[in-house]
Amino acid sequence: MKIYKYGDNVDTDVIIPARHLNNPDPKALASHCMEDIDETFASTVEHGDIVVAGANFGCGSSREHAPLALKSCGVKCVIAKSFARIFYRNSINIGFPILECPEAAEAIAPGDAVSVDFQTGVIIDETSGKTFQAAPFPAFVDGIIEAGGLLHSLKARGVAK
Amino acid sequence: MGMTMTQKILARHAGLASVEAGQLIEARLDLVLGNDITAPVAITEFDKAGLTQIFDKDKIAIVLDHSVPCKDIKSAQLCAQARAFAQRFDITHFYDVGQMGVEHALIPEKGLAAPGEVIIGADSHTCTYGALGAFSTGVGSTDMAAGMATGLAWFKVPSAIRVTLTGKLPPYVSGKDVVLHLIGLIGVDGALYKSLEFAGEGVAELAMDDRFTIANMAIEAGAKNGIFPVDDQTRDYLRGRVDRPWEAVEPDADAVYDQEVVIDLSALQPTVALPHLPSNTKTVDEVAGLPIQQVVIGSCTNGRLKDLQEAADILRGRKVAKGVRCIVLPATQQIMMDAMAQGLVQIFIEAGCAVSTPTCGPCLGGHMGVLSNGERAVSTTNRNFVGRMGPTDSEIILASPAVAAASAVAGCIADPAKL
Missing domain, CATH: 3.30.499.10 (Aconitase, domain 3)
Known part of the structure; x- marks a missing residue:
C-alpha cells in the first residue's frame, strides 16, 4: 500500500473536476481523480492505498462523484485533520471509510506503511511505530455503514420502498 | 438551554421538544432538490437500491441548470435521465430549458422555500434559502435519493456562530462584500459543521437579494447553513409566492453560540x-x-x-x-x-x-x-x-x-x- 499526502482544503473540484461530471460512471470518474493537484495519482493509485490530508478535506461542491471517484480508484480510506461536512456525509452514505484524526494526518509520511481498524478507529503507522485513535462514528452512522450505505439501511428499516 | 433558529427548526421537524448541538436526528423534509449533475446519480442509486416509490411528488424539485442548454452528448443523456424520472413520478416541480433558472434563484422565486421549513438539495449552495429563514443545506446524491424515497434526512444538530450586523452598507458595497469579508475573517472552515445565524439591526438594511447572496456563500465558510431572521422584507418577498402556511422561527433569548462575529456594514469596502x-x-x-x-x-x-x-x-x-x-x-x-x-x-x-x-x-x-x-x-x-x-x-x-x-x-x- 502507498500513502498519498495532501495539504489543507482539498476541494471536490480538484478531487474530480467538473469537466468530467458529464460521465458519472465510477470507472470514468476514477480515471480523472485528483488530476488537477496530482497528475500521477490516477495512474499510480492501487487498491488499498490511503489518502492522508489536512483540514477541511472535500470542501466545496456537494458532488458525490468525489468520494465515488476515490472509492472507485480502490482507495481504502481517507485520513484527514477534518472533513467538509457534505463530503463527510456523502462518504458515510456510500459506505466509503473516512477517519478524522489530526495527529495521524500530521504524523503519517508518504512512504509509511499504515494499517487501519475501522471498527475501533485505531490507526497504526508501522514505519514509525506510532498508534493513533480516530474519532469513532456514532452508532447511528455505524448502522448506515454496516447496512452497506444509507439507502440499504432505510430499506432494511422499511421506510424506503 | 435555549435553542438557535436552526435548532428550533430541526427539533420541530424531528418531532422533538428540544435538541442540542451534536445530537443525531432524523428530520422531516419540506423539499428535496437536485440538478442535472446530481439528480442522475441519485436516480441511478434509487433504481439500484430497488426503490419504486417517492414520498411526495409536490415536494421534490429537479432543475436542469448546470450543463443546459446541453453542452455535449453526455450532458444531454444525463438531462434525459432526469427528465424521464420526473415524468415517471409526475414530479410537479420539474424545470427544463425554457422554464428553468439557476436553481437557487428559481426555488425562492417559485415560492418553494418558506420560513421554518427544512430543505435539502444535492447542491452545496442549497444553503441559499436560509435568507428566508428556512433551514436549508447541501447534501449529496444518495441523500437526495433517500429524501425522495422517504421525505427524511439524518442530521447532526449544529452549534452556531452568531453574526451580528450593524450599520448600513455604503454605496457600491453589497451582500457579496459582506459575505467575502466574513469568510476572510473566519476562514473557509471557520464555520465547519456549524450554522451561521445572522442577527442585528443591520439585517433590516439588507435587501432580500443581498441576503440570498450572503446565505448562498455560508458553505464557503464550511457552514452547514446560514440563516436570517424573518422581517417585513421577507414577508413582502413571500407575498404572492408562498400560499401555504409558514411560521417564522426566532432564536431563544438564551440560545448559546460558539462565537459571535460583529460586522459593521458601514465600515465595509x-x-x-x-x-x-x-x-x-x-x-x-x-x-x-x-x-x-x-x-x-x-x-x-x-x-x-x-x-x-x-x-x-x-x-x-x-x-x-x-x-x-x-x-x-x-x-x-x-x-x-x-x-x-x-x-x-x-x-x-x-x-x-x-x-x-x-x-x-x-x-x-x-x-x-x-x-x-x-x-x-x-x-x-x-x-x-x-x-x-x-x-x-x-x-x-x-x-x-x-x-x-x-x-x-x-x-x-x-x-x-x-x-
Whole structure:
C-alpha cells in the first residue's frame, strides 16, 4: 500500500473536476481523480492505498462523484485533520471509510506503511511505530455503514420502498 | 438551554421538544432538490437500491441548470435521465430549458422555500434559502435519493456562530462584500459543521437579494447553513409566492453560540477574493489594476435582479474594455424579463457584453465561459478553486456585480467608486 499526502482544503473540484461530471460512471470518474493537484495519482493509485490530508478535506461542491471517484480508484480510506461536512456525509452514505484524526494526518509520511481498524478507529503507522485513535462514528452512522450505505439501511428499516 | 433558529427548526421537524448541538436526528423534509449533475446519480442509486416509490411528488424539485442548454452528448443523456424520472413520478416541480433558472434563484422565486421549513438539495449552495429563514443545506446524491424515497434526512444538530450586523452598507458595497469579508475573517472552515445565524439591526438594511447572496456563500465558510431572521422584507418577498402556511422561527433569548462575529456594514469596502480560496480576501483598492481577460456576472450567488441593476448602473453608457469578454447571465427567465423591462439587457449589450440564457455553466468551468491557460477572470460566482473555471493555471477573482462591471470597463480590477 502507498500513502498519498495532501495539504489543507482539498476541494471536490480538484478531487474530480467538473469537466468530467458529464460521465458519472465510477470507472470514468476514477480515471480523472485528483488530476488537477496530482497528475500521477490516477495512474499510480492501487487498491488499498490511503489518502492522508489536512483540514477541511472535500470542501466545496456537494458532488458525490468525489468520494465515488476515490472509492472507485480502490482507495481504502481517507485520513484527514477534518472533513467538509457534505463530503463527510456523502462518504458515510456510500459506505466509503473516512477517519478524522489530526495527529495521524500530521504524523503519517508518504512512504509509511499504515494499517487501519475501522471498527475501533485505531490507526497504526508501522514505519514509525506510532498508534493513533480516530474519532469513532456514532452508532447511528455505524448502522448506515454496516447496512452497506444509507439507502440499504432505510430499506432494511422499511421506510424506503 | 435555549435553542438557535436552526435548532428550533430541526427539533420541530424531528418531532422533538428540544435538541442540542451534536445530537443525531432524523428530520422531516419540506423539499428535496437536485440538478442535472446530481439528480442522475441519485436516480441511478434509487433504481439500484430497488426503490419504486417517492414520498411526495409536490415536494421534490429537479432543475436542469448546470450543463443546459446541453453542452455535449453526455450532458444531454444525463438531462434525459432526469427528465424521464420526473415524468415517471409526475414530479410537479420539474424545470427544463425554457422554464428553468439557476436553481437557487428559481426555488425562492417559485415560492418553494418558506420560513421554518427544512430543505435539502444535492447542491452545496442549497444553503441559499436560509435568507428566508428556512433551514436549508447541501447534501449529496444518495441523500437526495433517500429524501425522495422517504421525505427524511439524518442530521447532526449544529452549534452556531452568531453574526451580528450593524450599520448600513455604503454605496457600491453589497451582500457579496459582506459575505467575502466574513469568510476572510473566519476562514473557509471557520464555520465547519456549524450554522451561521445572522442577527442585528443591520439585517433590516439588507435587501432580500443581498441576503440570498450572503446565505448562498455560508458553505464557503464550511457552514452547514446560514440563516436570517424573518422581517417585513421577507414577508413582502413571500407575498404572492408562498400560499401555504409558514411560521417564522426566532432564536431563544438564551440560545448559546460558539462565537459571535460583529460586522459593521458601514465600515465595509468593496472586497474581492484572490485565487485560490474564497477566504483570500483583499479590499478592491489593494489589488486594483490587476489585468483581466474575462468577467462573469451571474450565478446562484449574484444573478438576481438587484445584482444586474448594480452592474448596469456601472455599464450604462460605458464600454467593456478591449481584450475583456464580459458575460452576463440573468439567473431565471423572470429575472431576464425584468431586466429587459428595465432596459438592463440593452445596457449590457450596448456595452459589449454577451447576455446568456440562465445556466450555471461558467461558474464550474462547464461551458459558456471557460478560461484558457494563464487567463484571469473577475467573477460574481462563489468559488475560485484551482481549475474551477478552466485550466489549473487560470485564475478567478471573486467579486460583487459592481466590482465585476467596473473591472470589465477598466480591463483590470477596479473600484466602482473610482471609475
